[in-house]
């Protein structure tokens with residue numbers, strides 16, 4: 001499992017076993033704009049107030065917006081799925097919404113395919 005490219009993480013609220021190992025060989029990883037997240041933008045420090053979290057997440061998203069590997073990073077975070085932090089310009093909550101939409105779309109496609117097969121048979 002990849003660790004986000006942002007390296008100096010403030011992950012006090014993340015159980016250590018959930019922080020994935022960094023995979024320096026990931027091809028997109030080397031181009032990540034956030035390789036040195038010295039501002040600690042991408043993960044929440046413990047007991048972060050809501051207003052501070054929203055401000056930090058927006059700042060992280062601005063970094064992501066100019067990152068050449070945003071699509072790869074986002075897909076990685078969705079496929080894992082990564083439970084914490086900002087990845088590919090999405091917060092964990094936003095990724096959950098995207099994943100729920102994908103699952104719903106897949107179910108609809110399967111249902112349509114079953115209906116098509118039944119009608120043909």
Ligand code: SF4
Nearest residue numbers: 032034064067073088
């Ligand atoms: S999209 Fe954001 S989190 Fe992902 S590598 Fe780029 S800057 Fe880092």
